[in-house]
Amino acid sequence: MSIVNLIMINFFDYILLAETFISQSNCYLGQPNVIWLHLISDAVITLVYYVIPILLVYLIRQRQNLPFKGLLILFGAFIICGGTTHLMELWTVWDPAYWLSGSIKAITAIVSVYTAIKLYSILPRIQNSPSLAGQEPLNQELKSQIEECILAEQSLRKREQRWKLALQGANQGIWDWNPKTNETFFSSRCKEMLGYDENYDIGNYNHQWWTHIHPDDVDQVIKAMEDHLAQKTSYYVQEYRLHCNDGSYKWILDQGQAL
Template sequence: MLEFINEFFTDSLFIPHGHCYLWKPGLVWLNILSDSLIALAYYSIPISLMYFVHKRKDLPFKGIMLLFGAFIVSCGTTHLMEIWTLWHPTYWLSGSLKAITALISVYTASVLVPIIPQALALPSPTQLEASNAELKAALQNLENTQSQLIQTEKLSSMGQLVSGIAYEINNPINFIYGNIHFAKEYVENLLVLLALYKEHYPHPPSTIQAYIQEVDINFLQEDLEKILSSIKIGAGRIRELILSLRKFSRLDEAEIKKVDIHQSIDSTLLLLQNRLKKQERYPEIEIVKEYGNLPKISCYPKQLNQVFMNILTNAVDALEESLVNQENIKESSSIGLTKPKIYIHTEILNNEQVRVRIANNGYGMVEEVRQKVFDPFFTTKPITSGTGLGLSISRQIIDKHGGQIECISSPLKGTEFIIRLPIQITFCKINILQTLP
């Protein structure tokens, strides 16, 4: 045994491998270099494999990877041994190393065979890419539905609030408006009676005389008439506003209706009036209307009102922002926004469609913004004032009415939204529309 071990490591029994090459330097170097490079490459591969296994914790078949590593290391070592035996003929040692390599290789090969079907069952990168795309589409769908739900919720709570308030105020204001006429008539009668008293009793007792002076009866007569007229105008205004609110919310009109678009735009403008008039920081926003001769169109009025509201609110926001920017950079002459304006133009196109153009003379948008305005959740406004849903929902509403909406805008040139709507919605579109919020 001792003899065998001695023989195993001794290098005096055999002729070094270099003799076979007749110690020709070229041949020796060729073998040394080739074996060294092969060994170097064989050692580096397991390092990369180990690094890969270490980084990819989720990697399947880790064991086989490690076996590959061991197999390659042992192959590399046999090549180093080839260099060693050029001078040191320890062929028993070299043969044993080969035997170990053979064992590892055979074991690796036998383990690999049953793994192949399992490996084939793993999804390929193309399949993963396809599932990824499917998931992305599903996510996009989910986001759209979510945005619709948010807007529906917003719309329905706003609609309920508006119609609730409108309903509550409607009765008392009608009562005031209806009776103001009689109140005015009665007051006039009393004033006539007072005049008659004055004529027939020119010298009333001193108490009455004193009271007439105290209340300044002449001023009172004059002012009372003015006050009654103001009350009538004010009550009329509130009545108009309530009417607009009801027209705007039109909660009772969840069905398709023939609608006068101009009436929809006007009632929306009336609701926005507070933002259009002169403010402390902004001049009045002028509305330039160029209404064509339009027939009524069939649509869901509540939803169409929402579209006009979104576009007009955006126009007012844009004008206010432009005015603030202009003030900040003091270059009023550059776009001459001394008079902020919103232009509303309507016309009929080939007896089948109506076209509504709503433009404003604000700063406009850069191209990157213009391309995204209809994307859900895209907003350039502070988080508290914009959700970025207004235009995406508007486009959905217009699409589902069978119409189109587009945005034309460029910096310093203002912004225009162009809406085309069919005068008559076709039956299949009505069905789709019924699924809308």
């Protein structure tokens, strides 16, 4: 066996066995109350110091967007080291492993210093980060806006339902043209009036609609629509003929208003 291995074995034996030291229980002979005071205090502190990191891990897992997670993990490691030092205090009551206890305290000291340095380095970020109390008015305002949007959407749906019922009662077809995108929507009733099935694709763009207008009526329809878009008329109103599914033309009254 090499000299290095012998030195290492003797070193760990010296730390763990520590036969040259006296246990704390021998120091407090005749003072059982003092021994129990230390035992109970260190036991409670050890338990709490091990529970706190578990709670920190649970908090981090529950709040994925929690800021400064690394610092919380470092605090957890620092607290675990502190709990381990108190656990060693319990051990050394009966077993004078003071070298092991001192080594753990040294590790705790290193972790403590590193935690303090890390905390100091990110203090400006913590100070500049918005507090939960400061974000509360913003959250309330956002919540209020969301509630208003929901109420507005519900009101819009109700009005849309009433509008559809009114159109169905009036037995009228509707179409809607967006001049910016040139997209056009045709209701099922509008297609039905021309003899088409509701699934028939008239076309999604306005120029496709023009192909259904009688050639003799196209110019007047275009002029009436241009006058209305130029705000020369309050409403768009025009009578013209549309091509039906059976090949015939049907006179319709077309009216609307630009919004």
